[in-house]
Amino acid sequence: MEQYAIKGGTPLRGEVEISGAKNAALGILAGAIMTDDIVTIENLPNVKDVNVLLCALEDIGAVVDRIDTHTVKIDGSSINRLSVDYEYIKKMRASYYLMGALLGKYNEAEVALPGGCAIGSRPIDLHIKGLRALGADVDQGYGLWSAKATRLVGNHIYLDKVSVGATINIMLASVLALGKTTIENAAREPHVVDVANFLNSMGANIRGAGTDIIRVMGVEKLHGTTYSVIPDQIEAGTYMCAAAATKGDVLLRNVIPKHLEAISAKLIEAGCIVEEFDDCVRVIAEDQKLKSTQVITQPYPGFPTDMQPEVAAVLGLAEGISIVNESIFENRFKYVDELNRMGANIKVEGNVAIITGVTSYNGARVSAPDLRAGAALIIAGLQADGYTFIDDIQYIQRGYEDLEGKLNSLGATFAHVTTDAEAQKFTLKNNKVS
Numbered sequence: 001m002e003q004y005a006i007k008g009g010t011p012l013r014g015e016v017e018i019s020g021a022k023n024a025a026l027g028i029l030a031g032a033i034m035t036d037d038i039v040t041i042e043n044l045p046n047v048k049d050v051n052v053l054l055c056a057l058e059d060i061g062a063v064v065d066r067i068d069t070h071t072v073k074i075d076g077s078s079i080n081r082l083s084v085d086y087e088y089i090k091k092m093r094a095s096y097y098l099m100g101a102l103l104g105k106y107n108e109a110e111v112a113l114p115g116g117c118a119i120g121s122r123p124i125d126l127h128i129k130g131l132r133a134l135g136a137d138v139d140q141g142y143g144l145w146s147a148k149a150t151r152l153v154g155n156h157i158y159l160d161k162v163s164v165g166a167t168i169n170i171m172l173a174s175v176l177a178l179g180k181t182t183i184e185n186a187a188r189e190p191h192v193v194d195v196a197n198f199l200n201s202m203g204a205n206i207r208g209a210g211t212d213i214i215r216v217m218g219v220e221k222l223h224g225t226t227y228s229v230i231p232d233q234i235e236a237g238t239y240m241c242a243a244a245a246t247k248g249d250v251l252l253r254n255v256i257p258k259h260l261e262a263i264s265a266k267l268i269e270a271g272c273i274v275e276e277f278d279d280c281v282r283v284i285a286e287d288q289k290l291k292s293t294q295v296i297t298q299p300y301p302g303f304p305t306d307m308q309p310e311v312a313a314v315l316g317l318a319e320g321i322s323i324v325n326e327s328i329f330e331n332r333f334k335y336v337d338e339l340n341r342m343g344a345n346i347k348v349e350g351n352v353a354i355i356t357g358v359t360s361y362n363g364a365r366v367s368a369p370d371l372r373a374g375a376a377l378i379i380a381g382l383q384a385d386g387y388t389f390i391d392d393i394q395y396i397q398r399g400y401e402d403l404e405g406k407l408n409s410l411g412a413t414f415a416h417v418t419t420d421a422e423a424q425k426f427t428l429k430n431n432k433v434s
C-alpha cells in the first residue's frame with residue numbers, strides 16, 4: 001500500500017521551485033495536436049494527470065517524444081483516431097479537452113463522458129452548449145459524447161456559469177472555425193490565459209483572454225511552436241499554506257505573484273508576512289500568531305476553490321473561529337472528517353465550514369479523498385505532533401511533482417513508502433533522530 005509518511009512539527013524553511021501549471025498544461029497539450037507541425041512544450045509538470053493525457057494523445061495516433069522530464073515534442077500529423085477512450089477520461093476528466101481540439105481540427109470527435117468525482121457532479125452542459133453554438137451536432141449516449149460538423153462557424157456564446165473547462169474547450173473548437181466567436185462570462189483563470197497565449201503562438205487569433213469576454217477570429221490553419229507553461233498557481237499556494245501552518249519561512253521560486261494575490265491576501269489576513277518579488281514570493285510565519293478569518297471561493301481573481309482545503313488546514317490552527325464558504329463545488333469538504341481525526345475542530349453546514357482553531361494537530365493515519373483534500377492533509381501532517389500516514393496518495397500524485405524532494409529540501413521529514421515494513425522503518429528511523 002503506497003502512503004505518504006510524515007513526521008510533523010518542523011517549521012518549513014528554505015527555497016522551493018514551483019513546477020509548471022497542471023491545469024494549463026492539460027489544455028495546451030490538447031491544443032498541440034491542432035497542427036500537423038511539430039509542437040514543443042516546455043516546463044511541463046511531471047504529474048500523473050499530464051502523463052495520462054500524453055498517453056491519450058498517443059492512443060489516438062499522435063507521436064509524443066519525451067525530450068526530458070519537463071519537455072515533450074508532439075506531432076499531431078499522424079492522428080488516426082477521433083475517439084478518446086473511457087480509460088483516459090476515467091483517470092483524468094480533462095482529457096475531454098480533446099473534444100474541442102479534435103472537433104476544431106477534424107470537424108469530428110467522440111469522447112467518453114466524464115463522470116462526477118469526489119468534489120461534485122461536474123456536468124458538461126456548458127461545453128455542449130458551446131459546441132452546438134458553433135454548429136456541431138452533439139449527441140450523448142452509451143457513456144459517450146460525440147460531435148460532428150460540416151464546418152464549425154463562429155458564434156456568440158454566453159456561459160451561464162463561469163466554467164474553466166467549458167471556456168477552454170470552446171476556445172479550442174473555435175480557433176479554426178469560420179469567422180468570429182465571442183465567449184461571454186468566460187473564465188479568467190491564469191491557465192485559461194496560458195492556453196490562449198499558446199494557441200496564439202500557433203497562429204490563432206484570440207483576444208481578451210483573462211477578461212470575461214474572449215473574442216476568437218477563426219484562422220485557416222495553425223503552425224508549430226515552442227511554448228513554456230506558466231508556473232502552477234495552486235502548487236505555489238499549497239507551499240505557501242504549508243509555510244503558514246508550520247510557522248516557517250519559505251521562498252517560492254518561479255511563480256507569478258499576481259496569480260497568487262488572493263492567496264497572499266488571505267494569508268496576510270491570517271497573520272503571515274508575504275513578500276513579493278519579480279518571480280518569487282516569500283511567506284514568513286515564524287513568530288506570527290495565526291488569526292481566524294473568512295474565505296469564500298470564487299472564480300479568478302477571487303480565492304481559488306482549489307485552495308479551499310489547503311487554507312482550511314491553516315485556519316484550523318488559527319486562534320478564533322474562521323468561516324470557509326465553498327461557492328463553486330457542491331462536495332468539497334470531504335477532507336474535514338479526516339482533518340478532525342487529526343484533532344481539528346471543524347463543522348460543516350451545507351457549503352460552509354465553521355472552523356474553531358486548535359493549537360496543534362496530532363498525527364494519524366488518514367486517507368486522501370481527492371487531490372486538494374490530500375494536499376490539506378499533508379499540510380496538517382507537516383504541522384502535527386507525531387506521525388501521519390496518508391493513504392490513497394494516487395489522488396495527490398495527480399497534481400504535485402516531487403513532493404518528497406521539495407518538502408524534505410524545506411526541512412520536512414516526509415517519505416513515500418510502499419510497504420508496511422517501510423512505514424515502520426520510517427517511524428523507527430525518525431524516533432532515533434528525535
Ligand code: EPZ
Nearest residue numbers: 023094122123124125126127161162163164165166306328
Ligand atoms: C477546472 O475544473 C479545474 N480542473 C479544477 O481543478 C478547478 O477546481 C475548477 O476548474 C475551478 O477552478 C482543470 O483545470 C483540469 P469548472 P472544471 O468548469 O473546468 C459548473 C484541480 O484540483 N459547470 O470551472 O471542471 C461546475 O459544476 C481541479 O486541479 C457546469 O455547471 O471546473 C462547477 O460548479 C479540481 N456546467 C463550476 O461550473 C459545465 O458544463 C465550475 O466548474 C461545466 C461546469
